[in-house]
């Protein structure tokens with residue numbers, strides 16, 4: 001499958017403190033990856049850079065086959081990349097309004113928004129929460145609603161920042177169960193998590209930030225091999 005994004009020499013510093021220096025970064029379209037690393041390795045920072053929420057230096061960027069830049073962050077990526085925070089922020093309206101918000105902003109007619117929201121709530125198993133007060137939801141419910149809210153936008157790249165942190169067994173499994181379907185529909189999913197929480201979904205590539213470098217192990221039918229990218 002083709003690369004969704006390629007970045008040559010992706011560098012990030014905070015002031016004069018280098019955070020990472022990645023020689024070549026790439027993600028395949030319609031694949032899932034876990035991104036691990038110790039506290040402070042830069043997992044959230046990398047996701048935020050990919051989402052255009054944080055600046056970085058890059059020597060060459062290609063997204064969906066088109067040469068582009070990260071700064072300024074292109075409209076094509078803004079429309080195609082969705083970042084889900086570990087603690088998703090919900091508007092204090094209703095669950096349905098939260099899920100439909102992005103579609104409404106995009107100018108989709110009301111009836112179509114309602115239909116898409118209904119489908120997404122069924123998919124995420126949150127239809128019973130339609131009229132609930134978002135501030136009263138559990139962590140697992142919020143994550144599933146955040147995934148529904150992301151799904152309706154049909155992202156090419158979905159960035160999940162520790163989606164299962166602080167979730168118990170059942171809630172964790174419910175969140176994880178949603179991810180393979182997103183991948184099957186063609187979304188590239190990157191999930192930041194810790195080694196101890198490593199998500200053992202089949203066919204998942206592994207990215208690890210360590211000492212400012214990125215190690216990767218692509219899911220490979222012939223048996224994955226660790227390849228040091230930098």
Ligand SMILES: Nc1ncnc2c1ncn2[C@@H]1O[C@H](COP(=O)(O)OP(=O)(O)OP(=O)(O)O)[C@@H](O)[C@H]1O
Nearest residue numbers: 014015019037038039040041042043044045046192
């Ligand atoms: N805006 C900022 N200014 C200065 N330093 C920052 C900024 N954002 C993040 N950092 C620092 O960069 C480092 C990487 O942070 P980041 O949140 O990306 O790590 P992480 O791997 O996601 O960590 P964790 O597992 O604890 O969530 C940390 O030392 C953090 O303090």
